[in-house]
Amino acid sequence: MEHKLEDIIAIFDQCFEKEFNTKLIKGGDEPIYLPANEERPYHAIYFAHGFYSSALHEISHWLIAGEARRKLEDFGYWYEPDGRTxxxxxxxxxxxxxxxxxxxxxxxxxxxxxxxxxxxxxxxxxxxxxxxxxxxxxxxxxxxxxxxxxxxxxxxxxxxxxxxxxxxxxxxxxxxxx
Incomplete structure (x- = not known):
């Protein structure tokens, strides 16, 4: 079964863009969630390197986040970079x-x-x-x-x-x- 990025993006956007003003976007090196602001009128879930698995992972974080957290960059979560004890x-x-x-x-x-x-x-x-x-x-x-x-x-x-x-x-x- 082929898994195209265009498909997961279209499926997500069809489900949530209108009601939650949120889009799934192919990103660069690091995934990030950015709430809407003056320059970008919609919330954006950027997934890394165009990987289907990264899209699913970042979507999952969005699905867990409540309304208040969805107003914060990366949902306000702490992130300790690679190299953790x-x-x-x-x-x-x-x-x-x-x-x-x-x-x-x-x-x-x-x-x-x-x-x-x-x-x-x-x-x-x-x-x-x-x-x-x-x-x-x-x-x-x-x-x-x-x-x-x-x-x-x-x-x-x-x-x-x-x-x-x-x-x-x-x-x-x-x-x-x-």
Whole structure:
């Protein structure tokens, strides 16, 4: 199955541009979310290097962010750059569980392979299994209790476009492959 950037951009924009004044945009080296301002009258989710996986990841952060956070650059989250210690890495992973669970669900709806991201190539990643397990547990929680409204809207649109079926099928989520 081919995954074109134009498709994910069109699907996202069709779901959210009008109601939330938000666009998905192919960016450069670093992903970033920028709220609307005088020069750009819409909110912009820039994903890195034109990678489909980066688009899904940045969208997932937007889906988690509440209305107040969507008014802040990068949703007001702290970000410790690559090279984190193992302690800082565990803190990073705690705030990444929900976005990465959504990313995995969206990737599955799009028929796209998800990989858990430590985003710490030059630091102390340590044992990633507890993080992967936490992401999987969050996926199971969403499957049982439902997704937030915007996330479900996008999941359904992706599943329809890529013809991957209805609902969240937990048999498609294999923790040993992420």
């Amino acid at each position: 193992e302690e800082k890495q565990r803190e990073f992973e705690q705030v990444e569980v929900k976005p990465q669970a959504l990313e995995w669900i969206l990737a599955t709806a799009a028929g796209f392979r998800y990989f858990a991201s430590s985003d710490n190539l030059n630091g102390g990643v340590g044992d990633t299994q507890p993080f992967k397990q936490a992401v999987y547990e969050q996926v199971k929680f969403y499957a049982k209790n439902g997704l937030p409204k915007r996330a479900e809207t996008l999941r359904q649109a992706l599943a329809k476009f890529y013809n991957t079926g209805e609902g969240i099928d937990l048999s498609k989520f294999d923790i040993t492959r992420i």
